Amino acid sequence: MARTQGSHSDITGPRIRAAALRLFAQDGYAAVSMRQIAKDVGVQAGALYNYTPDKQSLLYELLRGHMDDLLTAREAEASKQLEPLAALEGFVRFHIGFHVARPDEVFIAYMELRSLNAENFTQVESLRRRYENELEGILQRGLESGAFSVDDAKIATLAVIAMLTGVNTWYRAGGRLSLAEVETIYWNMVKRAVVA
Amino acid sequence: MARTQGSHSDITGPRIRAAALRLFAQDGYAAVSMRQIAKDVGVQAGALYNYTPDKQSLLYELLRGHMDDLLTAREAEASKQLEPLAALEGFVRFHIGFHVARPDEVFIAYMELRSLNAENFTQVESLRRRYENELEGILQRGLESGAFSVDDAKIATLAVIAMLTGVNTWYRAGGRLSLAEVETIYWNMVKRAVVA
DNA sequence: GATTTAACTGAACAAACGTTCAAATCAAAG
DNA sequence: CTTTGATTTGAACGTTTGTTCAGTTAAATC
Numbered sequence: 001m002a003r004t005q006g007s008h009s010d011i012t013g014p015r016i017r018a019a020a021l022r023l024f025a026q027d028g029y030a031a032v033s034m035r036q037i038a039k040d041v042g043v044q045a046g047a048l049y050n051y052t053p054d055k056q057s058l059l060y061e062l063l064r065g066h067m068d069d070l071l072t073a074r075e076a077e078a079s080k081q082l083e084p085l086a087a088l089e090g091f092v093r094f095h096i097g098f099h100v101a102r103p104d105e106v107f108i109a110y111m112e113l114r115s116l117n118a119e120n121f122t123q124v125e126s127l128r129r130r131y132e133n134e135l136e137g138i139l140q141r142g143l144e145s146g147a148f149s150v151d152d153a154k155i156a157t158l159a160v161i162a163m164l165t166g167v168n169t170w171y172r173a174g175g176r177l178s179l180a181e182v183e184t185i186y187w188n189m190v191k192r193a194v195v196a
Numbered sequence: 197m198a199r200t201q202g203s204h205s206d207i208t209g210p211r212i213r214a215a216a217l218r219l220f221a222q223d224g225y226a227a228v229s230m231r232q233i234a235k236d237v238g239v240q241a242g243a244l245y246n247y248t249p250d251k252q253s254l255l256y257e258l259l260r261g262h263m264d265d266l267l268t269a270r271e272a273e274a275s276k277q278l279e280p281l282a283a284l285e286g287f288v289r290f291h292i293g294f295h296v297a298r299p300d301e302v303f304i305a306y307m308e309l310r311s312l313n314a315e316n317f318t319q320v321e322s323l324r325r326r327y328e329n330e331l332e333g334i335l336q337r338g339l340e341s342g343a344f345s346v347d348d349a350k351i352a353t354l355a356v357i358a359m360l361t362g363v364n365t366w367y368r369a370g371g372r373l374s375l376a377e378v379e380t381i382y383w384n385m386v387k388r389a390v391v392a
Numbered sequence: 393g394a395t396t397t398a399a400c401t402g403a404a405c406a407a408a409c410g411t412t413c414a415a416a417t418c419a420a421a422g
Numbered sequence: 423c424t425t426t427g428a429t430t431t432g433a434a435c436g437t438t439t440g441t442t443c444a445g446t447t448a449a450a451t452c
Contacts, residue, residue, distance in 0.1 A: 002415070002416035002417040002430050003428075004417080004418075004431085005418070007419085007429055008419080009429075028226055028310065030224055031311070033408075033409065035410090043430070046413080046430075047430050047431075048411095049410095049412080114222075151381040151384060155366075155381055158362060159359050159382065160359075162359050162362025163356075163358050165358070166354055166357075166358025169358070177348075177351075185347040189346070190389070193389040198399075198400050198446035199401085199448045200399075200400060202449095203400065203447095203449085204399080229438075231438085231439085231440090239400070239401090240401055241440085242401070242402080242443080243399070244441095246398090246400080250440075251440065251441095
């Protein structure tokens, strides 16, 4: 046997990435074998290498793609150019909405950074830094205008992001609270923690 | 060759656990082999099995021990029985201090939960739930007394813990800020987010 | 000093790992 | 219908994996 009926790279490629994403999120990069990914797709392990040079690149492309999506989506939001308070609310709601919609991507973006080799790690890390700088910029402008008051802008940035990303550990669509309610609850806490 | 000079279970045992802890935190449970742990201790892989029945138990004992330490230390604090505001400040400072002092333990307690088998996972998870209930109890009492105001006590609990544990991602002893300063900065944010 | 017990080595086991590649088969183009 | 190119199989490779155990040596006991 060889090429199978209906096989096409436009179909198999995305399915491989989807399977890798799900399995990496579920069991961790190191614990998932190429044969498991292949089995999930319904293909032999060797076929994966038409789509990725190696396992490491498969992980990197997933993380890289996720960070690109995040920054692109954020740019669309940020271009609205609002005063600090509205900008902060926009960031909080955007962050929660974006992350809650992509639990697997978010999970591996945080958990599997260390599974990247040095070069790939640096790339992804710099994208994360760029995203954090978005929030830090908002806080900084609010401090200068007197709208916000925090002891340390950088620490407040990390504290707020940690708090917001924590939503992913418990939120499930169709649960007790709607997404809008969750956003509002967190926005209230952030507002009170940061606004003068 | 066989038993080596100076070998003793009181020495080798702790060294094995320390090596496993450090390596699991650094590279992840699945990515660390028993031979790597053994090499770090200066022993052959077979010798590890005098101290643990298998690799899984080695991880479980580390996580279980960490959670026991956390709850024991917390009980000493909590027995002070304070009114909500002081109790909340006590919790914030305790949480940061305890976690910052044990970066490796905290890291694997969060990252390697999924590497536990079902039974061990349930055990560790219930200990975590008990710890979260400490904070939730404080918030609940503060809500009843009118000292606090949050939309949802359970969510506020998770939000605060996520925010506080986030300190471990950036704090390094000997850095720009002292531990006391970090505690105060976070306490200020929590206070403002929660206190009426 | 002899004997018992504790601690470790070193080799071995089957299974699983990431990766490669010639051969085979299907899809698309002419 | 033939040819070309895209896609997958299935077997194989050299390593590494967790774990076991008979044999050996040091420490502890008497």
